[in-house]
Amino acid sequence: MPPALETRGLTIRFGGQVAVDQVSCAFHPGTLTAIVGPNGAGKTTYFNLISGQLRPSAGSVHLRGQDVSRLGAPMRARLGMGRAFQLTNLFPDLSVLENVRLAVQAQSGVFLRFLSLAADRTDLTDRAMAALRRVRLDDRAATPAAVLSHGDQRKLEVAILLALEPDIFMFDEPTAGMSVDEVPVILDLIESIKAEGGKTILLVEHKMDVVRRLADRVIVLHNGALVADGDPAEVVASPIVQEAYLGVRPNA
Amino acid sequence: MRWTSRLIAGDRPGHPVATALVLALLIGLAFAPFLFPGTKSMAAASRICIVIVLAASYDILLGYTGIVSFAHTMFFAIGAYAVAVPLARGVEGWTAIIGGMFGGAVIAAVLAALIALLSLRVRRIFFSMITLAVASLAQIVAAQWRDVTGGEDGLTFALPAALGPAFRLLPEPFLGVRFDGRLITYYLIFAVCLALFWLMLRIVNSPFGRVLMAIRENEFRAEALGYRIVIYRTIASAQAAAIAAVAGGLMAVLLRYNGPQSTLSFEIMVDILLMVVIGGMGTLYGPALGATVIVLAQYYLRPGLQALSEATAALPLLPQLFHPDRWLLWLGVLFILIVYFLPAGIVGTLRRRRA
Numbered sequence: 001m002p003p004a005l006e007t008r009g010l011t012i013r014f015g016g017q018v019a020v021d022q023v024s025c026a027f028h029p030g031t032l033t034a035i036v037g038p039n040g041a042g043k044t045t046y047f048n049l050i051s052g053q054l055r056p057s058a059g060s061v062h063l064r065g066q067d068v069s070r071l072g073a074p075m076r077a078r079l080g081m082g083r084a085f086q087l088t089n090l091f092p093d094l095s096v097l098e099n100v101r102l103a104v105q106a107q108s109g110v111f112l113r114f115l116s117l118a119a120d121r122t123d124l125t126d127r128a129m130a131a132l133r134r135v136r137l138d139d140r141a142a143t144p145a146a147v148l149s150h151g152d153q154r155k156l157e158v159a160i161l162l163a164l165e166p167d168i169f170m171f172d173e174p175t176a177g178m179s180v181d182e183v184p185v186i187l188d189l190i191e192s193i194k195a196e197g198g199k200t201i202l203l204v205e206h207k208m209d210v211v212r213r214l215a216d217r218v219i220v221l222h223n224g225a226l227v228a229d230g231d232p233a234e235v236v237a238s239p240i241v242q243e244a245y246l247g248v249r250p251n252a
Numbered sequence: 253m254r255w256t257s258r259l260i261a262g263d264r265p266g267h268p269v270a271t272a273l274v275l276a277l278l279i280g281l282a283f284a285p286f287l288f289p290g291t292k293s294m295a296a297a298s299r300i301c302i303v304i305v306l307a308a309s310y311d312i313l314l315g316y317t318g319i320v321s322f323a324h325t326m327f328f329a330i331g332a333y334a335v336a337v338p339l340a341r342g343v344e345g346w347t348a349i350i351g352g353m354f355g356g357a358v359i360a361a362v363l364a365a366l367i368a369l370l371s372l373r374v375r376r377i378f379f380s381m382i383t384l385a386v387a388s389l390a391q392i393v394a395a396q397w398r399d400v401t402g403g404e405d406g407l408t409f410a411l412p413a414a415l416g417p418a419f420r421l422l423p424e425p426f427l428g429v430r431f432d433g434r435l436i437t438y439y440l441i442f443a444v445c446l447a448l449f450w451l452m453l454r455i456v457n458s459p460f461g462r463v464l465m466a467i468r469e470n471e472f473r474a475e476a477l478g479y480r481i482v483i484y485r486t487i488a489s490a491q492a493a494a495i496a497a498v499a500g501g502l503m504a505v506l507l508r509y510n511g512p513q514s515t516l517s518f519e520i521m522v523d524i525l526l527m528v529v530i531g532g533m534g535t536l537y538g539p540a541l542g543a544t545v546i547v548l549a550q551y552y553l554r555p556g557l558q559a560l561s562e563a564t565a566a567l568p569l570l571p572q573l574f575h576p577d578r579w580l581l582w583l584g585v586l587f588i589l590i591v592y593f594l595p596a597g598i599v600g601t602l603r604r605r606r607a
Binding site (some may be wrong): 051075083085094099101103105108118124140 | 258261455458459460462465466469470472475476477479481486490491544
């Protein structure tokens with residue numbers, strides 16, 4: 001069986017700068033892979049290449065063995081790639097419910113319906129509410145997204161991803177900027193997605209305790225290149241991660 | 253959903269004052285020949301109906317999808333010429349009117365889709381520039397292609413007898429109103445405009461309409477959800493253009509004339525923009541109210557100022573200030589006041605106050 005997701009020699013240059021440098025990596029169903037690396041290592045750019053927001057300078061992206069490098073972000077989303085963004089990326093003037101409902105609508109393949117009423121699709125609304133309940137945001141359903149606190153916006157971002165029901169979940173620092181008491185909601189949620197089984201989960205994360213708790217596998221990006229790949233405990237303890245994060249080579 | 257709510261696609265004006273204004277407008281237009289008899293007021297009421305549709309169709313672009321186009325009057329004019337050209341060439345009246353409106357709508361939709369497909373991939377400001385260029389080109393074509401468009405002079409033509417003032421539906425006036433061809437013309441315009449407005453309410457409240465709003469809010473995110481935004485914008489542009497074209501056909505019927513000044517001029521484009529902004533972008537009801545305010549100002553500000561000027565004749569300075577030739581100045585003051593006190597437009601600001 002081909003891997004759920006694979007990148008082959010994936011590279012992007014901005015001018016002379018190589019942001020992602022020949023990253024070849026396969027991701028398998030049922031595995032949560034944490035992607036770590038210092039700021040500017042190319043983690044988010046790597047995500048953007050996978051989900052189609054950026055086109056690579058070289059290399060390719062394969063979804064279940066199929067080369068999707070030529071497809072744009074919308075088609076990749078329809079093929080089951082779900083992305084939650086690092087910088088909160090919502091529809092600010094629309095209600096919390098409408099934000100999620102739009103994801104459910106896309107997931108249900110309701111694309112060009114001009115004359116039916118959106119409000120009549122209670123099935124879509126119910127599913128959107130279910131996703132909001134999972135992140136405990138159902139009581140804010142009518143609020144415009146722009147008014148939410150930062151932590152609630154992060155939760156909404158995750159609810160949108162849940163509503164897409166993707167095969168591949170891509171979380172980009174889902175707990176960044178969240179208050180301490182909000183973090184467990186998101187971490188429990190990611191664990192519950194993992195427990196469903198069969199999902200391929202990619203997680204960009206800085207916090208090593210989160211990585212240790214959730215990850216089955218860790219890969220390390222440094223200056224755009226894949227420099228380590230393996231078991232979380234090993235990789236986190238490896239000299240290259242210590243150097244990448246602390247900027248110094250630990251004494252041997 | 254209750255049937256009253258269903259009738260307006262579940263889209264309420266959103267504030268008691270807005271609801272009252274919209275209802276007053278609807279009743280006023282529905283019974284205009286009886287409430288405001290007279291040639292001038294009938295002309296104003298007909299124009300309000302048509303311009304409401306024109307402004308609301310522009311709102312689908314500007315307010316719902318976030319597309320800034322300056323070519324909207326071009327589609328209005330295409331519909332008007334599509335009715336005017338065959339009529340001026342002696343095609344049978346109803347065939348020309350109905351065929352022209354359909355044909356004009358199709359041509360406008362195809363042209364809008366082409367412009368959108370070719371240029372919506374570029375950044376928004378460049379798209380606006382392209383529409384400006386296309387609109388200028390359309391003005392040159394209308395002015396120069398005299399054999400067809402009649403050039404700057406435009407085209408005058410006769411309508412079917414049933415729409416003429418000599419046609420009598422009833423031999424005697426009823427409720428003080430003559431049931432003649434002009435009344436039929438008015439209700440024809442009113443009915444088509446009401447149907448088009450309802451159609452637009454359905455469009456913006458459909459699943460498709462929700463995606464348009466998502467594109468306006470954050471196109472990057474809409475794409476990440478799986479929506480191909482170029483397709484949505486293209487279809488929205490085509491729909492708005494087709495609706496504007498039908499409104500243009502009605503304008504030709506109303507005026508029994510069509511020329512660059514009546515449907516294609518850049519002043520009309522500016523008026524449409526003002527109507528949408530004054531009424532409230534992305535509310536559909538707002539542009540309807542904005543269109544009413546502007547048409548009423550165009551028709552009645554001058555005589556109103558004339559009266560005011562005469563009433564203050566004994567006072568210093570005031571008669572000069574209210575001189576009817578200053579009507580554009582007062583229109584400008586009105587705009588500034590509305591934009592200052594109602595920054596999100598009439599309906600937009602009322603809705604925000606409620607929320």
